[in-house]
Amino acid sequence: MGQSLPKPALRPFLPSDTPMLAQIFAAAIHELTGDDYNEAQQEAWAAAAEDEAAFGKMLASELTLIATLQNSPVGFASLKGSETIDMLYVHPSVAGQGVGAMLIDALEKLAGARGVKTLSVDASDTALDFFRKRGYVARQRNSVPRHGEWLANTTMQKQLVPASGASQ
Known part of the structure; x- marks a missing residue:
């Protein structure tokens, strides 16, 4: 019988995560967006993490969740204010394996619990x-x-379903 793969876990952002998240951010941009953005656009986009102190400060100012595999960060997502998903990045090695979905599910649940519609x-x-x-x-x-x-990007919206038992 095959060995099951480790399941990702979620935890809050810690300032010590910043260097690893900057690497994930840049790797995701450079390795996953080539069909949609040219090299100059990728470089300009990835430059946001070059100043690690500023990048870490931005992550700390938002509700940022880290996805880990065997205690090592493999992705992150952040909620700016209470109603805007600001960032979602996963390491290319785990792209398409449910890490992004897990992060967004968690942000949606947290936002919904805060009354966000x-x-x-x-x-x-x-x-x-x-x-x-x-x-x-x-x-x-x-x-x-x-x-x-x-x-180029697209502003998208989703209506959150109230948690069961919540008043309408």
């Missing part, structure tokens, strides 16, 4: 299908300037 995300072209399959609906296309490049 609608979550929004500015999804990269690479992430459009992921969010669409999870019930997010496209609302508008955007062009975002990053270090002299323009990156």
Whole structure:
């Protein structure tokens, strides 16, 4: 009988995670978005993590969850304010294995428990299908300037279902 793969676990962000999350961020951009963004756009996008102190400060200012496999970070997602998914990045080695879904499920549950009715995300072209399959609906296309490049994304929204037993 085959050995089962370890299951990912979730935990809150710790400042000591910053260097590893910066690496995951850059690797995800460089290795997973090539069908949708050119090299110059990828470089401009990944530059957001070059200043690790600023990157860590941004992650700490949001509700950031870390997905781990055998205690090592393999992905992260963050909620900006209470209604906006700001970031979702998984290491290319675990892409398509449910890590992103686990992170978004957790953010949706946390937001719903806080009384949030609608979550929004500015999804990269690479992430459009992921969010669409999870019930997010496209609302508008955007062009975002990053270090002299323009990156396209789509603002998407999802109506959260109230937790069972919650008052309407």
